[in-house]
Amino acid sequence: MLNVAVIGCGALARGQHIPNLARSQRAVLHTCCDLSDAALAECVSRWGARHISTSWQQTLRHPEVQAICLATTEKLRLPVIALAAELGKPIYVEKPIATELPVLYEIQRVVTQSGIPFCAGHNRRSSPAMIEAQHLFRQHLTSPQPCPWRWNREPEQRPALPSDGTASFNVRINDDWYSWKSWVFDQTQAPHGPMLFEMTHFTDLCNWFLGSAPVEVFALETGMLNHAIIVRYAGGELATLNLCANGTFGYPKELYEAMGNGGMVAIDHMCEIRTAGIANAPARKTYPFLNDRHPQVGTEGGIAGWLAKKQAACADAVATGDPLQQFSAEPDKGHAHALERFIDQICHGGPVVCGIDDTVIATRVAFAAIRSAQERRIVGLHEV
Numbered sequence: 001m002l003n004v005a006v007i008g009c010g011a012l013a014r015g016q017h018i019p020n021l022a023r024s025q026r027a028v029l030h031t032c033c034d035l036s037d038a039a040l041a042e043c044v045s046r047w048g049a050r051h052i053s054t055s056w057q058q059t060l061r062h063p064e065v066q067a068i069c070l071a072t073t074e075k076l077r078l079p080v081i082a083l084a085a086e087l088g089k090p091i092y093v094e095k096p097i098a099t100e101l102p103v104l105y106e107i108q109r110v111v112t113q114s115g116i117p118f119c120a121g122h123n124r125r126s127s128p129a130m131i132e133a134q135h136l137f138r139q140h141l142t143s144p145q146p147c148p149w150r151w152n153r154e155p156e157q158r159p160a161l162p163s164d165g166t167a168s169f170n171v172r173i174n175d176d177w178y179s180w181k182s183w184v185f186d187q188t189q190a191p192h193g194p195m196l197f198e199m200t201h202f203t204d205l206c207n208w209f210l211g212s213a214p215v216e217v218f219a220l221e222t223g224m225l226n227h228a229i230i231v232r233y234a235g236g237e238l239a240t241l242n243l244c245a246n247g248t249f250g251y252p253k254e255l256y257e258a259m260g261n262g263g264m265v266a267i268d269h270m271c272e273i274r275t276a277g278i279a280n281a282p283a284r285k286t287y288p289f290l291n292d293r294h295p296q297v298g299t300e301g302g303i304a305g306w307l308a309k310k311q312a313a314c315a316d317a318v319a320t321g322d323p324l325q326q327f328s329a330e331p332d333k334g335h336a337h338a339l340e341r342f343i344d345q346i347c348h349g350g351p352v353v354c355g356i357d358d359t360v361i362a363t364r365v366a367f368a369a370i371r372s373a374q375e376r377r378i379v380g381l382h383e384v
Contacts, residue, residue: 002027002343005065007056007080008072009034009043011181012094017069020336022047026343030066033059056080060087067346068092069339071121073189074099081107085114090346092339094121096200096363099191101384104363111356119342119352120359122204126334126341129270129287130256134209136273136281137258137265141167141211144261145279162236167260169209169239171202174247174254177225184224193224194245195370196363203369204354204362206231206239209258214239214361217368218378229369249326250310252303270331272302289329298329306331 004027006013021029031051032043043049053059056076060068060083068084068091070077077097084091097120098104111118124130144165175198183189190197207214212233219229225245232238237260252269263277271289275281286301294312298305306329313328344350364384372379 002347003030003064003066004028004069005031005033005059005062005067006043006049006069006071007033007059008070008076008094009036009039010071013069013071014039014042014047016335017071017092017339018043018047018049020339021069022049023336024340024343026340026347030064031059031062057083060084060089065089067117067343070094074103078103078107078110082110085110085116088114088116090117090119090342092119092121092342095359096196096366097359098363099196101364101367104360108356108360117342117346117352118356118359119338119345120204120354120356121338122201122354122359122362123334123338124201124205124270125208125354126338127270127332128334128337129267129273129285129332130205130334132285133256133258133265133267133273136275136278137167137209137260137263138211140263140265140278140281141165141260144263145281146262147277147279150262150277165261166236167210167258168237169206169259170255170257171206171239171241171243172255173198173202173241173243174251175243175245176247176249177245179249180245192367192370194243195219195221195227195373196366198243199227199229199241199366199369200359200362202241202243203231203239203365204358205256206241207358207362207365209256210235210237210239212237214365214368214381216378216380217365217372219369219372220376221373227369227373229372231365231369250314252306268303269306270333271306287332290332291327292329294328305329 004021009032021027029049032049033053033056034040040052070080070093210233212235214231215234216232221227227243229241256267258265266274272286274284294309297312298308309329313326317323317325341353367384368379
């Protein structure tokens with residue numbers, strides 16, 4: 001069992017990391033550290049934290065603490081990571097790991113020089129649907145298995161194109177900004193808005209699926225709420241990201257579409273994947289929901305099942321006057337799996353889940369998009 005301390009016990013930590021660690025069969029929720037007495041009291045009464053503290057330094061130096069889950073604001077990332085590196089303690093850090101490029105690069109230097117196991121909270125890499133979809137797509141790119149029904153019109157006249165087979169990745173995010181917390185609008189806490197605090201999730205997935213080095217970025221935005229980004233990669237791959245915060249929670253939030261070598265893999269809201277043009281791949285596969293209050297509704301699963309369950313949940317919200325009742329049957333975004341995989345990395349030398357270099361490049365792409373939107377030009381990654 002690995003003794004883990006959580007530093008920063010805000011809404012995300014209490015909603016995901018703390019309960020996930022408390023339920024883990026391989027971790028002990030050893031210490032919860034925060035400045036809020038109310039948050040610490042909940043950590044003890046609800047989740048059974050063995051110790052509480054208001055000092056992150058004392059928490060890190062506690063001889064029984066073996067690993068850290070860091071979920072503070074970005075202002076308290078570098079000092080905690082630096083002390084963890086000095087003490088040789090592995091650390092899981094929520095994203096984005098920094099809001100300034102010099103701080104980002106200093107964190108990279110500290111982690112790299114110390115060699116401590118490090119994982120960023122790009123949890124979607126650990127979603128069961130995402131893991132399977134990425135494996136299917138990368139396998140198809142490296143060892144293509146085209147379907148025999150592909151229409152090969154005029155093969156004798158068809159030219160050889162250098163871009164044949166080159167991959168593309170589309171991201172569509174549907175969000176509703178009325179749900180955002182007040183800190184989002186405070187530039188002292190979120191100086192770059194959702195172009196950073198949300199974007200790194202999706203730039204990381206683009207990099208992971210395409211398996212190439214991002215080269216340049218072009219972005220347009222309408223204030224904080226609408227963003228359109230194109231990323232070009234060293235191999236000619238393209239990623240397009242459309243993030244809209246003027247949408248609705250009544251419809252699935254995330255859709256990913258990966259195309260290349262005459263095949264396609266779509267990941268719909270992390271509860272369904274679909275494939276086409278890839279021999280021997282499942283045409284459709286569904287994944288279990290989390291916290292399903294309506295198991296008798298939408299029994300077909302996948303997107304159709306989710307939409308039926310969402311309608312039932314929205315009806316609950318109307319009947320009770322509680323809008324939070326609309327959240328039921330959520331997709332598995334990989335929060336618990338990310339921590340479990342990181343524990344495996346620490347204890348058993350398992351694969352790196354989302355290391356410092358991948359984290360830095362995903363963050364750099366987001367910063368390039370921020371600059372591109374501000375200056376209305378293509379920005380090279382070498383500029384950030």
